[in-house]
Amino acid sequence: MLYENVFIISGQLSKKSADDYYDDLIKKIKDTGGKILKTEFWGLRDLSYKIKKNSKGYYYMINCECNPKIFSEFDTKVRQDINFLRFFNLKIKSVSKDQSLLTEQKNN
Amino acid sequence: MRNKVFDNTSSKAFLNKNCPLSGKDAPIVDYKNINLLRRYMTEKGKILPSRVTQVSTKKQKELSAAIKRARFLALLPYVSRQ
Numbered sequence: 001m002l003y004e005n006v007f008i009i010s011g012q013l014s015k016k017s018a019d020d021y022y023d024d025l026i027k028k029i030k031d032t033g034g035k036i037l038k039t040e041f042w043g044l045r046d047l048s049y050k051i052k053k054n055s056k057g058y059y060y061m062i063n064c065e066c067n068p069k070i071f072s073e074f075d076t077k078v079r080q081d082i083n084f085l086r087f088f089n090l091k092i093k094s095v096s097k098d099q100s101l102l103t104e105q106k107n108n
Numbered sequence: 109m110r111n112k113v114f115d116n117t118s119s120k121a122f123l124n125k126n127c128p129l130s131g132k133d134a135p136i137v138d139y140k141n142i143n144l145l146r147r148y149m150t151e152k153g154k155i156l157p158s159r160v161t162q163v164s165t166k167k168q169k170e171l172s173a174a175i176k177r178a179r180f181l182a183l184l185p186y187v188s189r190q
Contacts, residue, residue: 006181047182057182088181100140102183 002037002095004063005074008086011044011056018058021083026062028073034066037095042102051085059102063095127164129171137170139177142184149175153188 007025009018026036042059051057074087129137135144148156148163148171155175158168178184 008181045183048179048185048188049182051182059181086181088177090177101138102140102142 001068002063002065002092003068003071004061004090004092005071006086006088007060007062007074007084008047008051008057009060010052010054010083010085011047011058012054013058013083015044015058022058022060025060025074028070029062029064029066032067032070034064034070036062036064038063040100040103042100047085052082054085057085061100063092126162127167128162129167130164137167137174139174139181139183141174142178145171145175145178145184149184151188153185 007022009021013021026039029036040061042061044056044058047055047057071087071089074089077084078087128134135141137144139145148161150156155172158165163171175184179186
């Protein structure tokens with residue numbers, strides 16, 4: 001199964017420590033035998049509404065082929081960790097080769 | 109006879125022509141395409157009804173799912189107070 005995952009990490013952190021969070025997530029997916037097909041960084045974006053008293057967040061997207069049992073682990077992490085704002089997961093049919101629109105906006 | 113004339117105008121081909129999201133060159137409805145989704149919302153952040161925007165039933169379903177996904181990720185507001 002192919003999945004598209006989006007993570008939001010608190011904008012109050014520095015970019016380095018947010019990247020550490022991101023590396024942790026990738027490690028967890030790889031450790032359980034998942035394959036990472038595509039990653040995107042959407043940058044530090046303004047949130048449309050406050051989440052856990054944060055008004056900014058780092059957006060990361062990971063397209064992967066993995067065991068869906070890991071996702072419950074991410075859900076508990078959202079509940080327990082203050083800096084881990086959102087986890088969003090979607091089944092997809094294919095991975096598009098182009099970069100998504102949100103990354104393009106950031107480059108311009 | 110009157111009914112027959114009415115039926116012709118409301119045929120499926122006629123309806124699809126009007127929908128701005130179906131057809132060959134139509135943009136892809138996706139939760140990442142925020143600027144497209146914004147066009148189908150009111151200023152307050154409500155989803156516009158398809159009878160206003162002429163979107164087909166199939167595409168309206170995709171649209172509302174995409175908007176709700178974008179809202180969860182704080183890309184779009186649930187309610188915007190301006």
